[in-house]
Amino acid sequence: MSTIEEIAKQAGVSRSTVSRVINNDPNVNELTRERVLEVVSSNNFVPNRAARKLAGGRTGVIGLVIPIGVSRLFVEPFFPILIQSVTNRCNHLNRSVMFWLGEPEYERRSISQILSNDLLDGVIVSSLEDKDPIVAALHQSQIPFVLIGRYRDNLPVSFVDIDNEKCTQTAVNYLIESGRKRIATITGVEGMVSRERLEAYRNTLAQAGLAVDENLIAEGGFVEEGGYDAMAKLLPHKPDAVFAINDAMAVGAIRYLREQGLRVPEDVAVVGFDDAPIAASYKPALTTIAQPIAELGRQAVDMLVQQIDQQPEEPLTQVLTSELIIRESA
Amino acid sequence: MSTIEEIAKQAGVSRSTVSRVINNDPNVNELTRERVLEVVSSNNFVPNRAARKLAGGRTGVIGLVIPIGVSRLFVEPFFPILIQSVTNRCNHLNRSVMFWLGEPEYERRSISQILSNDLLDGVIVSSLEDKDPIVAALHQSQIPFVLIGRYRDNLPVSFVDIDNEKCTQTAVNYLIESGRKRIATITGVEGMVSRERLEAYRNTLAQAGLAVDENLIAEGGFVEEGGYDAMAKLLPHKPDAVFAINDAMAVGAIRYLREQGLRVPEDVAVVGFDDAPIAASYKPALTTIAQPIAELGRQAVDMLVQQIDQQPEEPLTQVLTSELIIRESA
DNA sequence: CTTTAGAATGGGAACGCTCCCAAAATCTGA
């Protein structure tokens, strides 16, 4: 493990010049730069991150915080894809990722403590609930951060999100236009995402002049079994379509419908959300909304890096569009 | 963000004494220790990890490397549970986790570079293929590491694993004892885990005096759809039981069997592997092998920490037992 | 009451880098 000083000696320059080269400082003679770079790569030199940090620099490490339990983490394909895309993008930008999968409340405290004095240049936080105290903590700690999903509070924060309202509207309108009259919905758990989509569902029905029947709204906890149970509650109220806010629950709903001898989509149309891998292969293939999850992760990283490097005044925000993919179930 | 020096001043002692207290050095007067600890906690002081590292200490960060693609990562519940249990245990021990989800080969190079000069005290590597060069790289780099799953090479390495042979044997024997004669198996992808379980499958049949029919062996790539397809290949050879080496494929197999009008377990018994969440709720509920995944993660962390702190001569190894859970599908 | 071993404490040096300012080298134009 070599140090900057050894590289300097080998290249016949000073420590400072090597530092300039590896930090892309323009004030270096081109020939010198080349010579140094050669020595750097032939020694496979990587600057010590701890020293870098201590000297006031950056570590090149960013944190990814996903404060949800394992039960959702592995049911929803959203998270692995997100994790993968964030880590890939970071690798690409020569950065490392440090993870926190926050569980219950008592963990949160330790998270904010860790964040406040650690090796992180910045943090990405996904899937938080409304007014999660972690946001306030981050805001206060001055550390650059980006949220995935919008934060409903008056703090000016950077975020990247998909257009939940718009694509919910698209899905529900599609059902309406195909002649459905009693459109039910299966939400997840009480929280931001569920609420956003539920609101959009209500608004879309209202705009189309359809009444919103509270009996046609059920919670499924984001899991397959929950979708099954929710469908059982919904069915007595005679829906002719169901909009489930993720694919796992859509699959559960379909399973129940079939057990009851109903056909999908002829008797009841079902639309999911996520375009999970199972969506395309399931019988019937799921009509669902595809979120650009990988893009979401990539953007979050880019925004964070931009914030770290350029410290802009204003928070950065970005809303990505998702798409209704029409298959067989609706 | 306070420094050790400020804490020292507040407590009326020297930097060194504070350092001793936070590092549990016994050479501190009991009263002094208490006084210092009080100041530490009232200031919410956390020692700067970068400085610690630089001064020759530890960072308290361990790496978790899972060199597989996202397709398996989110299909198998194994990984989220493992990730969760590792992070939880680390939090508990006041350590942070840094992640690498390695994708293809070209990423490996960067991994070993990162590892060689970074903030990590040690590394846990899960799910590697045979003779993965990363193991040699780790071995050479002198950094403490623990594998999850055994490594088939002559390097003396620490690992924690489950008893794949034994539990496969249990499962297959269970099928034999319940009178099945033509027991098929669905493996994953070519690799260590598949091979271990396949070997055990062959051996168990042989020991019971049953012939091994190569037509009763199919690959399913660890995914649900693959299990479905594998079952389609298997069925013409008239199996009366199937041992799938994970639950996703077991579910796929069952789906195909039913579409063909066969009953599970009456016509064909199906045993899975993993005890995935879906196993209990599926109809029919899956008979499957439950691995102590969370325990695996916990043990890996403990072994790694032991290695970091005590630097034992010999590699540590541990094999955990898993259990056949009998439900409805076999 | 002195000596001395042992416990408790303090402070310098070092870890490997970046930042900043000063010095050296090079270039420019009259």
Added chain:
DNA sequence: TCAGATTTTGGGAGCGTTCCCATTCTAAAG
């Protein structure tokens, strides 16, 4: 050819710890 501007380079200081050695304090023993 030389002053002055500009580019390029060098080295000191400092980041917040730990480690090590030196010093001070305490208490037991003579």
